[in-house]
Amino acid sequence: MTTTEATALGTHHLPQTIEPRNPGMALDLDWVMQARANRSAIERRAASLPARRSVKKDNQAAWLCRAISCIDLTTLAGDDTAGRVARLCAKARQPVRADLLAALGMEGLTVGAVCVYHDMVEPAVAALQGSGIPVAAVSTGFPAGLSPFHLRVAEIEESVKAGAAEIDIVISRRHVLTGNWQGLYDEMRAFRAACGDAHVKAILATGELGTLQNVARASLICMMAGADFIKTSTGKESVNATLPVSLVMIRAIRDYYDRTGYRVGYKPAGGISKAKDALVYLSLMKEELGDRWLRNDMFRFGASSLLGDIERQLEHQVTGAYSANWRHAMG
């Protein structure tokens, strides 16, 4: 497979080779404090978007394949074992039944990454050997982020050492809730430094930030501090990814790109379990940020059950008959 083909199929996982990495910038509090987010207007936009765009038939199949290529296939359970993670990694390599991919002309499609806790990094790296699929580790005292700061930094370093190419950090929500913007910036800066060459996704835990305005401010600060991605949620909050929150975050990404020229990626996580939802998210990215953000170096879904629904939809697309769970391999 050539490099171009690999990129085309979303299996190329060294984004820095095609996109300069966001180096961050000095904290610009004037800009941060000007961030506005009118909740009602944002909710109206979010509510009308799914009705404004509809993707059908072959286009839908292609879009769903694109969604698969953007999935961070995730297991974050207390009972994870090396065996369980190996099973997930096998699914990551072959996310859709081979005959269906062949029928769609999409052979070689894989998910974007596998996302695990630190202790599962090594088994995951081993299981994905040769696939080109990166391993992402949730880190920094995930999900609450309340362990000692030096341990949170050390956790990043350990995961990178273990082979994680992507680190999903959690921010200290209390910095946002108390308006300690400098504290948030410094923390994110330290996390970014600890990541080294690994890409860092900043989890804002938007369900715990109180307002969309806080989401907008935290998004900007994390980008200023060098986040490669900003991500909505750990999946453990009571409210996870929503369209209004996504709109606020990707508009912040757009503003950041306009001012600095650096593209930051976006990862909605938690609660996205239907193929239809995935299509809406993709159209949201396309509308608000443009096609460049429809590739997995700029967009990821944090999801565990989404893939199953997409597989069923793809089988329906190929056969015309509605599908069933048991016809698709478990991950």
Place this chain on the structure above:
Amino acid sequence: MTVSEIYETMDYGKAPESAADALAWLVDQGDRFGQFIDGAFTPPGEVFESRNPATGEVLAHLSQATKADVEAAVAAARKAQPKWEKLGGPGRARYLYALARLMQKHARLFAVLETLDNGKPIRESRDIDIPLAQRHFYYHAGMAQLMEAELPGRAALGVCGQIIPWNFPLLMLAWKVAPALAMGNTVVLKPAEFTSLTAMLFADLCRQAGLPNGVVNIVTGDGAVGEMIVASDVDKIAFTGSTEVGRKIREATAGSGKALTLELGGKSPYIVFDDADLDSAVEGLVDAIWFNQGQVCCAGSRLLVQEGVADAFLTKLKRRMETLRIGDPLDKSIDVGAVVDPVQLERIRGMVAGSNGEVFQAPCPLPEAGCYYPPTLITGLHPADTLMQEEIFGPVLCATTFRTPSEAIDVANNTRYGLAASVWSENINVALDVAPKLVAGVVWVNGTNMFDAAAGFGGVRESGFGREGGWEGLTAYTKSAAKPKALKPIAPFKGDQTEPQPVDRTAKLYIGGKQARPDGGYARDIYGKTGTLLGQAPIGSRKDVRNAVEAAQAAKSWAGSTAHLRAQILYYIAENLAAREGEFAARINQMTGGKTGAKEVDAAVTRLFSYAAWADKFDGQVRAVPSRTVALAMREPCGVIGAFCPDDAPLLGLVSLMAPAIAMGNRVVLVASEPFPLVATDFYQVLDTSDVPGGVVNILTGSHKDLAVPMASHMDIEAVWSFSGADISASIEKAAAGNLKRTWVNNGQARDWFAAEGEGRPFLEAATEVKTVWVPYGA
């Protein structure tokens, strides 16, 4: 394209809504329609084509209604009306509910048919037009149910002629038909000739709902049919359309006694302050000016951006325009569909070609055939540019800048129109200060184009008068249940006896808080019943009207004074009048030759008390709209009201008009009772001693007939009332067409000023405009 190719391009592809069912319905109807009269379709007559503007295809043939058709429709409505009204509110509610249900059951058919006929994107007809139309029927089913309990003393008007435009065909039908039927009226409706098909489908549903024959009649055709309806034997005309046609209807119905509501054009401002959520404000513009291809009377077509953020905002806006999708309206992923007709397309092209500004057009691909026009932004315009003043009625946004909130208000209000406005700011102080100061019937804070049956919609200035939706919308479809009596004219007494006064007292006009000699320098002798000369009253002329209006406009701050203060001043007037009761009673008796002077003064004092009481109680409401929004129905003063006082009851009549007007914050130019003017000229002394600010009340004397036209045609007066004994109702209504000021005239009918009908809500309603302010909220 293969799946793997699309995987690369990530195109949306096509997502067409099927037109099959709608086309099949047209075929079932024979593709030809007659008129819907008395519960049945007439055979097609002389037909014209109804085309799909997206493709140019002929969808069906409609019949041009003849005069006989219109007469038959009105006759059917007339015949059906008494029984329909007598059915009672709860009975009518069942039918309205059935219609709402049927519309819901056939929602997709309506939506597809609307899109085929009008060219609007299927998303809009499916998600906005049709659901809102249903909502109007549900809401007014409720109004019918509650009418007897909540609107005591109100009755149906009778037969309503309704003429609607092509931009929201079914929705405008619903706005017109639902309240009319709820209140016990029957209707003759004319849809626009470009877009009559959903009205035909609605007619079919009326049959399915078992609506009694003749309650709804629908006639089709061009403007000539509209003129026939206006001229026909109807009790009311409700029109939505252009200001030009609205003005003609005002002139044509003047003096006919036909009730009239007009919902006309607009050039609505869309104001973006520097502390707004700019991205949301940009998105709002998509819904403001690119909704329905900009063919929306309340479209936010004038963008006013605060200078400091103008560049950033316009950059964001242009980028947003680039992702708009224009094309096949039946495609579910289309934002902007087809303009309704080639004629409209040419008009838009012509207006943009004549622009002085910098024209930016979204570089979106346009279909090769069909009536498409690209979303357009014209920047660098100023209020003096034609495009900032004239309604384009297309997807064209005209932009300018401002520096301060007060400048934003000045620029926003620098227009002949006054339909809607949007204000974007995250600062509640700015938003809630600016919203009431905008001359508009509807203001959206951090939003745009929000509509609901519970919230009144309608304009001020040349955007028309009357409201649709809410309780205020019902006044447009009801009248007092009392039987009208003819007003007997009162001639002034004649005489020749001179009875010198101990010291000659010169009655003057009262303008701007000062006594003023009439500009013309003429006075008229006023005699008592026995021919005794009582004094001279100045003969006011058009110049005095001019001066009085100028003084009244200068007293603007009265509108901003607190209701408590206005009440205090009304009490003060009452107090000072009561103190001079004997003198005023004697003056009244002397002039009228009657004995009711004391009773009249007492009634006038009581009336002043009543409106002092009302001043801080005739307040607004918060409406239950189906979103997280405070929808305020604010009662605002009309502005300057010119009022011709009743000839009978020269003091009580004057007070009965003045007090409600000023209680609500208006300024008035009163023309005193023509035969008995001297009590009015005495009355200004009471005003002088009661802290009434100069210009709030101005009093003229003279010939009602001579002053009627100068008053009604004055461009800086917002409303004219006449309870005069002179036959001036027609000339007032006709002259009022100039700036489309609202009028309230007696049409030669009497009113007992001593009775309940001499005061209360009708006066307060006439003295106010309902402004709907939508304030969506959310932390």
